[in-house]
Structure formats: C-alpha cells, structure tokens
Amino acid sequence: MRAADVVRSATRNAFRSKLRTTLTVLSLFVGAFTLTLTTALGAGVNDYVERQVATVSTGDILLVSPAATVDSGDGPAEYDPDGRQQGGAAGPLGAGTLLNQDDIDAVAAIDGVSRVEAVSQLTIDWIAASGDDGDTRFELTVNPTSSIGRSDLVAGAQLDQDASRFEVVLPEDYVGALGFDDAEDAIGRTVTLGYADAERVNRQVEATIVGIARASLFASGAGANAALVDEVSTAQAVPGQARAWSLAVATIEGSGADGAVTADDIAAVKDALTGADLAGQTVEDQLGVVQTVINGIIGVLSAFAAIALLAASFGIVNTLLMSVQERTREIGLMKAMGMSNGRVFGLFSLEAVVIGLLGAALGALAAIGAGTAIAAGASQTLLADLPGLQILLFEPATVVTVILVIMGIAFLSGVLPARRAARQDPIESLRYE
Amino acid sequence: MSTASVDSPVPPPPVLRAQALTRTYGKGDTAFRALRGVDVAVARGESVAIVGRSGSGKSTLMHLLALLDRPSSGRVEVHGTDASTLSGRELNRVRNAEFGFVFQQFFLTAGQTVFENVSLPLVIAGVAPKERRRRTLEALDSLGLADKAGNRANDLSGGQKQRVVVARALVGEPSVIFADEPTGNLDSATGAQVEDILFGLRRDRGITLVVVTHDHELAARCDRSVTIADGLVVAGRSAEVAA
DSSP states (O other): OOHHHHHHHHHHHHTTSHHHHHHHHHHHHHHHHHHHHHHHHHHHHHHHHHHHHHHHOOSSEEEEEEOOOOOOSSSSOOOOTTSOOBOSSOOSSSOSBOBOHHHHHHHHHSTTEEEEEEEOOOOOOEEEETTOOSSOOBOOOBOGGGGTSOOOEEEEOOOOTTOSSOEEEEETTHHHHTTOSSHHHHTTOEEEEEEEOTTOOEEEEEEEEEEEEOOOSSOOSBEEOHHHHHHHHHHHSOTTSOOOBSEEEEEEOOOSGGGOOOHHHHHHHHHHHHHTTEEEEOHHHHHHHHHHHHHHHHHHHHHHHHHHHHHHHHHHHHHHHHHHHHTHHHHHHHHHTTOOHHHHHHHHHHHHHHHHHHHHHHHHHHHHHHHHHHHHHHHHTTTTTSTTOOSOOOOHHHHHHHHHHHHHHHHHHHHHHHHHHHTOOHHHHHHOO | OOOOOTTOSSOOOOSEEEEEEEEEESOGGGOEEEEEEEEEEEOTTOEEEEEOOTTSSHHHHHHHHTTSSOOSEEEEEETTEEGGGSOHHHHHHHHHHHEEEEETTOOOOTTSBHHHHHHHHHHHHTOOHHHHHHHHHHHHHHTTOGGGTTSBGGGSOHHHHHHHHHHHHHHTOOSEEEEESTTTTSOHHHHHHHHHHHHHHHHHHOOEEEEEESOHHHHHHSSEEEEEETTEEEEEEEOOOOO
C-alpha cells in the first residue's frame, strides 16, 4: 500500500463516523486551545521580562552586594570597628549590610573584573525645564542602576557613561509636563535638577536630555550618567563619614571571542566574590527569580491543559477501539488480501494522528483568534499601565510544537487500538458478526 | 485459453498441493482436530469443489490452502514452493497477487463506492492510481458493472454485490480464486448467474477455482470435488470436464 493511500484512507476513515470523531476532536480542541493560550501567555510575559532585563543589563556586569550572613550564634553579634556598616533598611537590590571601601577594593582586585563602581544613591529634589524659573518643578526619582544599564527608549540615545557632560534619560510622562512637544523634541534640550547637598544647601545642576524611556518594570525613574551621579553623590556624601554603598557593579572582562563574556567568566568571578564574603549576581540571575515565578504559574496552567489532553487521549483510545471493533471484518478482509500488519497498524495509528491534527489545529486557531482579541482588549484596559507588554505572544514555532505534541499524544493513544487491529487474525475477523 | 495439457513432457507443478495437512485448535483435552491428514492437489486451470457438512473441516482446509492459516503439521505448496518457507511479506504478496477471494457475506465496505471496493487489492498492492483506475474499470466492465462504479456498495442488490465481490477477486489478475459459499446468500436465479460468471472466468482466463460449498449442484459443475468429513478426505470425484 502506498503511503499516500494510507494517509488518504486514514483521513477518510476518521470521518466515517462523523459525530464520534467530532466529539473526540472537541475534547482535543479544549486541550489544544488551553495549551496554546498558556504557552502564548508564558511567551508574552517572558518576552516582556526579557526586554525589561535588557534595559538594566548589558550582559557583562555583576551586581555585587555583601554576602547574606546567617547569624546562627546566640545573643548579639560582637562589634567590629572595621566591619561593614548597616543600612537603614534592606533594599530590593541589596541586603541590609552595606559595602565599604575595602569591599570595593577587594572586588577591583579580582581577576577578570575590569572595573568596579559603587552604586550611589542620589536624591534629586526636583526637575524643571531650563530657563523656566517658574513654579513648574516636578519631583524626580533617579534609578540608581541607570548608570549601568540601558533604557527601553522611545527616542534619543542611551546614556554615555564616559561623557563628561551631565546626561539624563527621562521617563515618557515628563515630556509633556516639561513643556516639550514630543519625545523627539525633548532630545538635546537641557533641564535643571535641584538637590540638597550634605549640609542641606540647595544646589542646582544642568543636564542634557539624551533619551526618553518607556516606563518599565525594573528601571523606573530617570537615568543619569556616571558624571552626573558622581557630581551629585559627592555633594551629598556626609563629610568625615566612611562611604558605604548597598551595591556595587563589577564589569567583567570577557575571555570569549571578541571579548564576549562567557558563563565561565561569570562563574569564576562569582566564586572569587564568594571568597571575599561578597555575593555577585547578574541581572539575569535577579530577574531569573521573577521568571521562575512566571514559569511556575504558566506551568500550573499548562498542567490543566495537560489534564484536558490526558482525558482527550482516553477519548481517542475509546473512539479508535470502537472503530477497530466496527471494522473487524474489513480489517480481516484487508489482511486476507495481503495487507501487512504494519500497514494495518499504520492505518489506524494515522487515523488517530488525523484526529489529533484536527483537534490541535482547530484548538490552536481558535486560541490565536480569541487570544488576539483578548490581548487587544486587555492592552487598552487592564494592562494599559504596562506599555510594551503583549500579554499573549503566539510564536509560530510554539504553536507548531503544541500541534505536534498533541499529534504525538494522539499517535500514542492510537497505538493500543492500532496494535489490536494489526494483530487480528484474518480468519477470526472474517467470521466476526 | 486451455487447461494444462495432460501429455506435456514435464507437467508443471500443481498450483496448490496439500500434503498430510493437520490442523488442531486448542491444546490438551480440549484440543479439536479440525483436519487429520489431508492430501489434495489442485492443477492449473482446474475447478475443485470442497464439500462437506458444516464442521467437517472444509473451511479450515480452504484457509490453509489460501495461506490464511498455518497447518499444525504437513505442508502446503503454492506453484511448487513450500509455503512454510515464505516470509510474512512473501505470504502477503502471494495472497495479494496470486489469490482472489469471494465470500458468502460479500465483505464489501458499505460506505464506499463500488469502485473503491473493487480497487482494494490494487491499493494494497501499491499499484499506481492511474493503472489502478484502468484495471478496476476493466474488471467492473467485464462483469457488466461499469455503470455502477460510482454507486455506494450498500445500494446494490445481492446479485450485484456478489458480482462486485467477483470483480474484486478478479482485479488483481490472480491465478486462483477461492470462493467460500459464493452463492449461499443469493436466490437460485442470481446464484446461477454468479456461478456462470465464475466458471466463465475459469474457461476464458484459465483461473483455477477452489469452491467451498455444500450445494451439490454447484459442486457438480466443478471438474472435481473433494469431500471432507471429520477432518479427512472421504471421497473424491473426478467429473467430466465442465462444459
């Protein structure tokens, strides 16, 4: 029997009992629909997170903080005058313990670290468009990690960390507030930033807008380049008090081709940091936690889809067993006429695959249709505050994979009935009433 | 077309030969010996009736001759080749290419067209669609069913169905047609028609006929009949060559 004939026969046989096939296809449809949506949800959210990661990382940096020490001893810890200072509160990026100059020097001494920068917290009181001495001052938060990362830009360019002039990247909503026509118009304009120095004296500094950034999950607030951060943080440092930082940024020298940073480089530096009682994390490590949570949720949702598919696979087994039963004599006849067991097996397992393909393709198409509509609606309402988030991302490869997986499940479900068909004794089958 | 010449110097081996065939179903005390040592030879172009009451073992003998079953002991030769030496694949090929089957209950696939039913052996053999179409229509034409090709098998009368079955047995151009009670489900007039067609095939194409029946009139039309009782050949009859 030719392969084309096997396929054609299997397809026709699948439709011989239309109602039964339709019901089986429907049960697969539910599974395919759910699985397509959950994978799209996972892809959409993860894609968003990954783009957010890119806004804070160039891939060659480690965020260094003091190693989290678990105090297992009894009673209060003994005072060590050369020890680390304690911060007021544990921040999201650092532990309560602060890094001191010794730590920074230790990091700088590690092989493979080309540069280390302590991340200074700077407090900007207000921002105003230059030349506007009126009342239109706005509060501004500067993201401490902006000097190391990249922003999700609407217009303009990334901060130039080596520039000596002061540069800022502003969130999108400052464009209108500061009186600019649009994001493009704001680029290259100067703004005035006001802050108080360590002695509570109000100071002002002029900075140039180099970029306008989209609001993002992990890099909220404005960005300032190294020169500006240095200027302000120096002024805000308390004279006479040892400097302390919650976080330092180590830039790693890549050993790979074209200076690319390899996983080994990162691991080596991390090990060295551990030796210095410090902890190093890439931005990916930190956001990996977020992604793990997301993937966990998606996994649970997908498990529901898998349960639906499991139920559907029993439906396929049942459908095909009935089909084999009904066609006992036909199978006997075909075998009497010289059809091999393998072809009989192929005929029935392929019938299962056809049912699987049908359910999976219809389910995936419906999911794409419904999902696109839902995502469009949600982005206008529920998710309007998360620009750039495409909640359902239907990647062709994933959709095809889902369909193939379901066809695989259908094939496996077809194995038992198809084996039963293939093993039938032609004489017995022909006697069957 | 003529039957094998009796006085040819080296007679060709019989199309089918069974030697000391036994077939036992089950084991131990419950074992049932359906055949207990049967020798039969069927020459090329011959028509042989296997007769006997139900339960006599005649269907078992036909299944063994048609290579649908394996004997418990003894051997079956097809064109002089011991069937037990054939692989599963070769057995399938022999059944597909050398044998045609006509069954009492027709075994037509109800929902399919006459054309599809008749072309089944060619589909199994993997014949190309174009060639398949030509040969199927030819077989249907030779049985006066050309105009029924597109009809559903279920919409035909009993006589028409059995003619479709004969067309299906014929389409692969077999050397032997096995007919199991070919007229059992037909009234005598249509039964006679189907018989005429079968014997016409033997006469015109030299196809060997092996007919299992308990219809004595049908058996009488065959060149020879082999009577089976209790798993043994009890009587053979060599008839005058059928007219």
